[in-house]
Amino acid sequence: MSVGVLAHLFGSLPYKELPAKVAASGFTHVQLALWKAIGDIDFSEPGNLSPGLAGAVGEQFDKNGVAISVLGCYVHLFDRDEAQRRRNVARFKELLRYARDFGAPMVAAETGRHGDGVYTDRDWAVMKATLEELAEEAEKRGVFVGLEAAQGHLVGTASELARMLEEVPSPNVGVVIDPGNLLTADNFARQNEVIEEAFALLGSRVIAAHAKDRMPLADGSLGTATAGLGAMNYELYMKLLNRYKPHVHIIMEEAKEHQMAQSKAYIEGIRGRV
Incomplete structure (x- = not known):
């Protein structure tokens, strides 16, 4: 029932220093986004990974008792600029190829968004084709693609993610669930319904949780905070997570370093009793 953390919440650090800092803060696993969290190796473009480099990074985490539960890949998966989309897909596929060398079972991402939030059938078709390509790579490598729905993105709701999974029925595509990403100012008053629907539609496919x-x-918008400092129904979230996916890895987001211990204890306390 351990709670991990986004590695880049500690800043961008040398790969030999980052795992020790994570461990000293009480975490035993992380979501690692290479180009956000590791400051002494250039991961700005795909092409520089090798089994040796991935193994060296993974070994440093292992030495400190920290697992890499998720490799994070923050890229736009249906970018309307085809050249950029191909670069993004190449980056994601490179992570899939070397995930096992890092000791990670999955590479995860949101789908991406356009500024106007207006999406077309072509956007959906391109995203589907991208996911099919990534799923094929994941199947070959024995790892998972973790897909996360987020309001404002092409795949922004639980029902949209369920539809995408139905259209790309690969066993190597799973869900990174985050009810916080599904809530808006308009639906927050019925958050229980939103959370319950997400698990009803996606619960069996969850492979990680945020x-x-x-x-x-006060201005009518919806704010974001570290777990325990807001008004989200964590009792319900943890109850459903335990029911559908006991012991699935949880990765903590939105926490400053001085908030991490309290927030981690809050999540684990609820998860342990519901």
Whole structure:
């Protein structure tokens, strides 16, 4: 029932220093986004990974008792600029190829978004084709693609993610669930319904979970905070997570270093009793 953390919440550090800092903060696993968290190796473009480099990074985490539960890949998967999309796909596929060398079972991402939030049938078709390509690579490598729905993205709701999974029925595509990403100012008052629907549609496909908190703000918008400092129904979230996917890895988001211990204890405390 351990709670991990986004590695880049500690900043961008040399790969030999980062795992020790994570371990000293009480975490035993991380979501690692290479170009966000590791500062002494250039991961700005695909092409520089090798089994040796991935193994060296993974070994440093292992020495400190920290697993890499998720490799994070923050790229736009249906970019309307085809050249950029191909670069993004190449980056994601490179991570899939070397995930096992890092000791990671999955590479995860949101689908991406356009500024106007208006999407076309072509956008959906391109995203589907991208996911099919990534799924094929994941199947060859024996790892998973983790897909996360997020409001404002092409795949922004639980029902949209369920549809994408139905259209790309690969056993190597799973869900990174985050109810906080599904909540808006408009639906927050019925958050229980949103959370329950997400698990009803996606619960059997969950392979990792994110944890942050949300709360209404005075201006009518929805704010984001570290878990325990908002108004999200964590009792319900943890109850359903335990029911559908006991012991699935949880990765904490949106936490400053001085908040991490308290937030971790809050999540684990609820998860341990529901």
